[in-house]
Amino acid sequence: MATLPPVGSTELLExxxxxxxxxxxxxxxxxxxxxxxxxxFSSPQLFRTLLLSVLTPVHSFNLxxxxxxxxxxxxxxxxxxxxxxxxxxxxxxxxxxxxxxxVFRAINAHLLRPLLTGLGTGKTVAIIDATDLPAATNAYKxxxxxxxxxxxxxxxxxV
Numbered sequence: 655m656a657t658l659p660p661v662g663s664t665e666l667l668e669x670x671x672x673x674x675x676x677x678x679x680x681x682x683x684x685x686x687x688x689x690x691x692x693x694x695f696s697s698p699q700l701f702r703t704l705l706l707s708v709l710t711p712v713h714s715f716n717l718x719x720x721x722x723x724x725x726x727x728x729x730x731x732x733x734x735x736x737x738x739x740x741x742x743x744x745x746x747x748x749x750x751x752x753x754x755x756x757v758f759r760a761i762n763a764h765l766l767r768p769l770l771t772g773l774g775t776g777k778t779v780a781i782i783d784a785t786d787l788p789a790a791t792n793a794y795k796x797x798x799x800x801x802x803x804x805x806x807x808x809x810x811x812x813v
Contacts, residue, residue: 662710715743
């Protein structure tokens with residue numbers, strides 16, 4: 655079985671770049687039209703830059719913005735043609751706010767559609783999403799001994 659290249663490597667980014675649906679992302683999150691300043695980056699460019707925070711060892715937008723200037727492979731993956739012009743942390747944070755769970759579900763469905771159509775109609779696939787399961791929080795409550803629990807207006811066992 656072939657293994658994937660190491661995280662953050664140029665080879666991994668080149669292999670994954672073909673699977674990012676740029677045109678679909680452009681239709682989901684169109685550019686803002688109207689008055690005001692023209693957007694410097696398109697939605698696919700910002701989405702790919704957000705993916706870099708997952709695909710590389712850099713996990714903060716501040717550090718990612720600084721290292722984009724130096725790393726040509728990361729800029730090539732994010733389709734950022736100029737070294738001097740990269741999205742800043744504020745721009746990445748504001749774009750991340752536009753990405754609702756519905757947008758991620760639509761991108762996921764778009765990526766899964768070719769895989770599921772190739773399976774045929776013989777089998778059914780079910781995927782459990784952990785976000786829909788209730789949390790078992792009662793097991794982690796800190797409770798003291800029974801003699802120190804309040805039973806009314808005063809504590810039993812307190813001296």
